Amino acid sequence: xxxxxxxxxxxxxxxxxxxxxxxxxxxxxxxxxxxxxxxxxxxxxxxxxxxxxxxxxxxxxxxxxxxxxxxxxxxxxxxxxxxxxxxxxxxxxxxxxxxxxxxxxxxxxxxxxxxxxxxxxxxxxxxxxxxxxxxxxxxxxxxxxxxxxxxxxxxxxxxxxxxxxxxxxxxxxxxxxxxxxxxxxxxxxxxxxxxxxxxxxxxxxxxxxxxxxxxxxxxxxxxxxxxxxxxxxxxxxxxxxxxxxxxxxxxxxxxxxxxxxxxxxxxxxxx
Amino acid sequence: xxxxxxxxxxxxxxxxxxxxxxxxxxxxxxxxxxxxxxxxxxxxxxxxxxxxxxxxxxxxxxxxxxxxxxxxxxxxxxxxxxxxxxxxxxxxxxxxxxxxxxxxxxxxxxxxxxxxxxxxxxxxxxxxxxxxxxxxxxxxxxxxxxxxxxxxxxxxxxxxxxxxxxxxxxxxxxxxxxxxxxxxxxxxxxxxxxxxxxxxxxxxxxxxxxxxxxxxxxxxxxxxxxxxxxxxxxxxxxxxxxxxxxxxxxxxxxxxxxxxxxxxxxxxxxxxxxxxxxxxxxxxxxxxxxxxxxxxxxxxxxxxxxxxxxxxxxxxxxxxxxxxxxxxxxxxxxxxxxxxxxxxxxxxxxxxxxxxxx
Ligand code: HEM
Numbered sequence: 001x002x003x004x005x006x007x008x009x010x011x012x013x014x015x016x017x018x019x020x021x022x023x024x025x026x027x028x029x030x031x032x033x034x035x036x037x038x039x040x041x042x043x044x045x046x047x048x049x050x051x052x053x054x055x056x057x058x059x060x061x062x063x064x065x066x067x068x069x070x071x072x073x074x075x076x077x078x079x080x081x082x083x084x085x086x087x088x089x090x091x092x093x094x095x096x097x098x099x100x101x102x103x104x105x106x107x108x109x110x111x112x113x114x115x116x117x118x119x120x121x122x123x124x125x126x127x128x129x130x131x132x133x134x135x136x137x138x139x140x141x142x143x144x145x146x147x148x149x150x151x152x153x154x155x156x157x158x159x160x161x162x163x164x165x166x167x168x169x170x171x172x173x174x175x176x177x178x179x180x181x182x183x184x185x186x187x188x189x190x191x192x193x194x195x196x197x198x199x200x201x202x203x204x205x206x207x208x209x210x211x212x213x214x215x216x217x218x219x220x221x222x223x224x225x226x227x228x229x230x231x232x233x234x235x236x237x238x239x240x241x242x243x244x245x246x247x248x249x250x251x252x253x254x255x256x257x258x259x260x261x262x263x264x265x266x267x268x269x270x271x
Numbered sequence: 272x273x274x275x276x277x278x279x280x281x282x283x284x285x286x287x288x289x290x291x292x293x294x295x296x297x298x299x300x301x302x303x304x305x306x307x308x309x310x311x312x313x314x315x316x317x318x319x320x321x322x323x324x325x326x327x328x329x330x331x332x333x334x335x336x337x338x339x340x341x342x343x344x345x346x347x348x349x350x351x352x353x354x355x356x357x358x359x360x361x362x363x364x365x366x367x368x369x370x371x372x373x374x375x376x377x378x379x380x381x382x383x384x385x386x387x388x389x390x391x392x393x394x395x396x397x398x399x400x401x402x403x404x405x406x407x408x409x410x411x412x413x414x415x416x417x418x419x420x421x422x423x424x425x426x427x428x429x430x431x432x433x434x435x436x437x438x439x440x441x442x443x444x445x446x447x448x449x450x451x452x453x454x455x456x457x458x459x460x461x462x463x464x465x466x467x468x469x470x471x472x473x474x475x476x477x478x479x480x481x482x483x484x485x486x487x488x489x490x491x492x493x494x495x496x497x498x499x500x501x502x503x504x505x506x507x508x509x510x511x512x513x514x515x516x517x518x519x520x521x522x523x524x525x526x527x528x529x530x531x532x533x534x535x536x537x538x539x540x541x542x543x544x545x546x547x548x549x550x551x552x553x554x555x556x557x558x559x560x561x562x563x564x565x566x567x568x569x570x571x572x573x574x575x576x577x578x579x580x581x582x583x584x585x586x587x588x589x590x591x592x593x594x595x596x597x598x599x600x601x602x603x604x605x606x607x608x609x610x611x612x613x614x615x616x617x618x619x620x621x622x623x624x625x626x627x628x629x
Contacts, residue, residue, distance in 0.1 A: 039338060042385045055489060060381035062477075064390045067361065070354065071397045078398050082405065103421045109416060119409030126343035127405065130435050134354055140465075140490050141358040143474040143483060150466035159461045162621075171432050178340070180420040185439065189451025192626065200448050201627035205594040229422060246366065268476035270378045 020148040027046040054258050056266055068142065072135035077254065079128040084247065094173065096239035097233050101175035125167050132163050152260040155253055162250040169242035172235060180230045184239070187230065188222035197221060239254075245260030276329065279322075280517025283508050285443075286612050292500045293492075293605075299359070300488055303480060307360035316354055329519050335507055336518075339415040344433050351499055355491065361478035362487075369481065377477040387616050427511045427524060436505030437498050443513065444607045446618075446628045454600065458498075461597040465490075468594045469587060493601055532617035535559045552622050559620035563629055566603070571595035 011019070021027055022034075033044040046052045062068050093112075094104045108118055138155060139145060145153035172183045181197045191257040196219060216228050227232025261267070282291060299306040304540060323345060363376040386388075392554040418424075431439050441450035459573050479489055496576040508515055520621040533542075539558050549555040571592050575583040583591045610616040620629040 004425075006408045010328075036387045039385070042387045047385050052387070052391070055386040057386055058383040059386050059390055060383045061382055061389075062377040064384060065380070066393065066397075071393070074394055075397060075401055078401060082402075105416055109413075116406070116409040119412065119414045120405055120477050121410045123343070123412070124405055126340075126433075127346075127401075130343060130347050130350065134350060136462075137354060137494065138358065140494075141362070141487070142476060142478055144474040145466040146469070146472065147466070153466050155465050157459060160462075161459060167434065168432060172596055174416060175420045176415075177417040177420060177424070177426055178415060180422065181426050182432050185429045186431040189438075193446035194448055197452070199449070199626050200452070201622075201625050204625060207367060213296060226333040230420075269381060270375055270477045271473070 005120065043074065054262075056262055059266055060269045062269050069136060069267065070138050072131050072138055076128055076131045079124050079131060080250070080254070083121060083124050083128065086117045086124065087243065087247075089117045090121055091243060096173065096235050098175070098235065101235060103174065105174045105176075120204055121170075125170060129163060130166055132160055136160060142268060149260075149264045151239065152257060152264060155257045159250055159253050159257065161245055162253070166242060166246045166250065169238040169246065172230070172238045173242065183234065184230050187224050187234075190224050191219065194221040209255055273629065276517075276519035280519055283515075283517045285508070285515055288504060288508070289500070289605075289608065290497050296492060296496050299493070303359055303363050306500070307356065307363045309360075312353070312356040312360065313403040316349065316355065319349055319352065326518065331365060331521050332518050334522075339412055340433060341506055342412060344503060345547060347499070347549075348503060355495055358478060359480065361482040365477055365479050375477045375479070387502060426445055428509060428513055430505070430509075433502060433506050436509075438499035440501045440505035440509070441604060444604065444611055446626075448626065449629065454604075457597065457600045461601070464593060464597060468586070468590050468597075470590065489598065489601075497601070497604060532615045534618045534621045535562070535616060536621060538614075540618075553626055556620050559618070559629070563620055566599060567596065 022031075032048050033041050035104065036042045036045040043057050044154045046055055046057045090108070093108050095101065105118070110117060130263040139153065139156065168183070168186060172179045191199045193195045195206060197203060198212075198214050198216050198219040198221075200214075200219075203219070204212070216222065222228060224234075224237075225231075226237045275565075281287065305311065322338065327336065335341065361376070365377075368375050393570075397420055421523075432437060438455055440449055441454065444450070445454070469486055471483060471486065473479070474486075506517060510516040511524045511526070512528075514526050514528050517524055517528070536548065536555050536559060538556065554561075574595055575591055579591075579595075582594075586594065607616075610619075618628045620627065622628065
């Protein structure tokens with residue numbers, strides 16, 4: 001006993017500069033606590049960081065398992081962020097008019113060296129559709145829509161629809177053959193909306209005397225396309241929805257979704 | 272080699288394809304003890320790798336699989352099969368634990384861990400892996416750009432984006448108002464209704480099959496067999512004029528398929544009774560209207576009184592009828608498919624005057 005002696009470890013240059021750095025006012029103004037290696041700091045790091053505080057501080061062990069969540073919700077969110085970032089970059093290059101839309105995409109392909117933003121945006125969008133489907137699949141298979149999470153499942157279904165609509169509206173923007181015909185095929189369906197589409201069942205019943213209320217220039221498809229065919233109006237409409245309307249809507253719902261995951265008791269698990 | 276290609280082309284025919292997928296699904300659920308074996312799960316993945324790998328040697332196969340926008344669906348096939356197998360596997364393992372009166376896997380791990388670092392590092396790894404996959408994918412495969420939009424040059428086939436191709440495939444069997452508007456709306460409504468019509472309190476927060484047999488079977492049938500396999504069919508196996516083409520078949524624009532479909536009214540008035548078509552549509556279509564009304568309104572009542580009496584008592588009338596309606600709407604697709612394949616039935620109700628065809 002008597003001959004044990006505590007010797008302070010020798011500090012290397014690296015360690016000394018680290019210690020100095022973490023003592024500066026700048027560092028301390030950004031990070032309000034020490035490294036999260038003690039329980040107290042683990043709590044603090046999650047609580048004081050706006051991004052991390054989407055999480056609870058502690059979570060059931062089964063809930064962090066990839067085996068349980070497949071991380072598909074998290075990946076959907078991450079892909080959404082990636083898409084927002086790459087999408088904003090694409091907006092710098094793209095003008096949604098018949099004159100420029102296609103040539104802007106051509107320019108993006110040919111004049112931006114090593115450019116993969118368009119690829120990342122397109123493949124990321126496809127991937128997000130898949131991850132959202134798989135997320136729903138996992139939530140179903142673990143029965144996580146059951147009380148008290150019914151409402152959050154519904155928020156999810158709406159986000160699923162929004163994800164598909166985001167993908168659909170974006171598909172038109174390159175304004176090539178692939179784009180307009182895919183949207184033409186898709187939006188032709190609206191023509192057949194019961195009562196509201198001019199080739200839909202019941203539409204011919206909506207008439208005032210001889211005047212048809214529903215015709216090609218005022219039916220559901222017209223509202224969708226801003227015209228009777230996929231043209232200038234549709235391009236603008238889809239652009240605005242794709243870049244502003246739908247992302248805003250889905251972002252708000254994501255906030256609700258994450259909030260509710262926590263308020264409903266965190267990731268589901270057996271009682 | 273050609274014989275093998277012929278073999279796969281044969282199995283890709285919509286009828287064979289659909290019946291085979293349904294058969295495989297029934298088998299996977301019924302003999303899930305076999306299906307969830309690791310050898311089966313990995314075997315299926317290896318089979319897929321071999322199928323796509325060797326298939327790519329064929330030019331026609333390469334043309335359709337290699338389309339940049341079709342690549343995600345190849346990924347979807349792998350992922351979907353894997354996760355169906357994986358979730359069923361965990362369910363079966365948990366069922367065994369329950370049968371042995373042991374706690375399920377998720378129950379064993381109910382104690383709490385720190386989000387930092389236990390969760391945050393998993394998220395970080397997922398995020399990095401996902402970024403790597405996405406970046407490599409973006410470097411290897413260029414986003415497609417075809418000729419500038421031209422409203423005068425309709426491509427043949429014209430296809431919707433891939434995630435809607437299951438709906439486009441439904442157009443073979445239903446008119447646009449059903450395939451493109453009503454049924455998709457019912458899918459959304461049906462999904463949203465799930466938490467409210469499923470009153471089974473068990474299986475909340477862990478994988479299990481035994482405690483939720485009906486729910487899981489119906490969901491898997493809708494999601495994997497109907498929704499996803501029709502997307503695969505619509506993407507890879509439909510060519511010009513929406514004709515069927517095997518995966519190793521050349522897309523010949525001039526391929527003709529005889530359209531010999533017959534309406535129910537014609538079957539009844541002309542072929543059955545031999546009296547000629549009634550002139551008023553209401554009278555002409557009466558048999559079809561009665562049949563559809565029975566399907567929508569009568570069948571649920573029959574179900575409630577007979578085979579599904581137990582469910583009726585458990586769910587109560589409101590829940591039961593909503594469930595039955597949604598379930599029958601989902602089944603209307605395979606029912607119509609079978610009617611088409613067996614009897615060449617075109618429309619059950621055909622009121623072209625009002626765009627009301629079923
Ligand atoms: C736009 C896409 C979506 C995003 C970004 C998202 C994100 C998330 C995240 C991060 C979680 C935490 C657990 C996990 O990762 O599994 C979660 C849970 C959940 N999600 Fe989503 N989600 C989306 C779509 C959906 C859809 C389509 C549904 C269902 C139809 C859904 C229903 C749920 C439910 C019920 C939970 C709670 C699960 C539990 O407690 O085990 N979400 N979501």
